[in-house]
Amino acid sequence: MGKxxxxxxxxxxxxxxxxAQGLRSRAVFKLIQIQERFGLLYPGNxxxxxxxxxxxxxxxxxxLVGPRGRVVAVDRVSMIPMERVTFVRGDFTDPxxxxxxxxxxxxxxxxxxxxxxxxxxGHKSLDVARTLDLARSALTLARKALRPGGSFxxxxxxxxxxxxxxxxxxxxxxxAKGYTPxxxxxxxxxxxxxxxxxxx
Ligand SMILES: C[S@@+](CC[C@H](N)C(=O)[O-])C[C@H]1O[C@@H](n2cnc3c(N)ncnc32)[C@H](O)[C@@H]1O
Numbered sequence: 001m002g003k004x005x006x007x008x009x010x011x012x013x014x015x016x017x018x019x020a021q022g023l024r025s026r027a028v029f030k031l032i033q034i035q036e037r038f039g040l041l042y043p044g045n046x047x048x049x050x051x052x053x054x055x056x057x058x059x060x061x062x063x064l065v066g067p068r069g070r071v072v073a074v075d076r077v078s079m080i081p082m083e084r085v086t087f088v089r090g091d092f093t094d095p096x097x098x099x100x101x102x103x104x105x106x107x108x109x110x111x112x113x114x115x116x117x118x119x120x121x122g123h124k125s126l127d128v129a130r131t132l133d134l135a136r137s138a139l140t141l142a143r144k145a146l147r148p149g150g151s152f153x154x155x156x157x158x159x160x161x162x163x164x165x166x167x168x169x170x171x172x173x174x175x176a177k178g179y180t181p182x183x184x185x186x187x188x189x190x191x192x193x194x195x196x197x198x199x200x
Contacts, residue, residue, distance in 0.1 A: 027057060033181035034179060034192060035064065037179060046072075046108075046109050048145055049115075050114035051116025052074060054080075072086045092141055114135065114138035116131075124159065152194065
């Protein structure tokens with residue numbers, strides 16, 4: 001990373017707040033803002049968190065679902081164990097991993113949340129396409145894992161294919177919305193697709 005990037009990061013209020021509060025990543029503020037906007041996670045819920053490492057979203061989700069709820073976190077990269085969070089290591093785009101994920105859940109999930117992102121190449125159209133591929137895989141898994149009425153969140157970028165994906169989500173949910181949390185880095189086209197109330 002260049003010096004300008006390091007400087008910008010240190011000026012970033014969300015990065016500074018995450019450090020000051022001992023949080024695992026600044027990404028946690030995005031989930032909190034999505035939660036404030038849509039109210040997706042409730043005490044007692046079972047949540048599937050895809051692309052979970054280093055664990056900011058998992059920890060926030062575990063706090064929101066409380067002692068009667070639980071979180072199953074999936075990532076290719078391991079993360080430090082947390083109370084109420086079961087970690088499954090692997091690639092969630094691989095259907096072979098789905099059985100292990102569904103077993104770890106033990107019951108249909110109330111919410112599937114995905115902050116999964118590929119290693120960015122800097123080639124915008126490639127990064128947009130790869131992120132959308134991950135979001136689409138998260139939707140495939142959500143179709144198997146979510147209970148009727150459950151909710152879905154996936155990280156995407158606005159760009160080619162974004163509108164098509166939003167339409168695909170709207171086929172499985174009562175409503176599909178795009179939302180860019182204020183904590184998203186300035187100038188980024190990152191946005192989250194939210195599916196409300198899974199049909200059937
Ligand atoms: C932006 S980070 C997630 C940050 C996390 N939400 C937090 O709050 O700490 C994106 C994560 O997606 C994971 N990821 C990307 N592709 C994946 C895949 N196919 N299967 C599992 N994890 C994946 C990466 O390993 C990375 O840890």
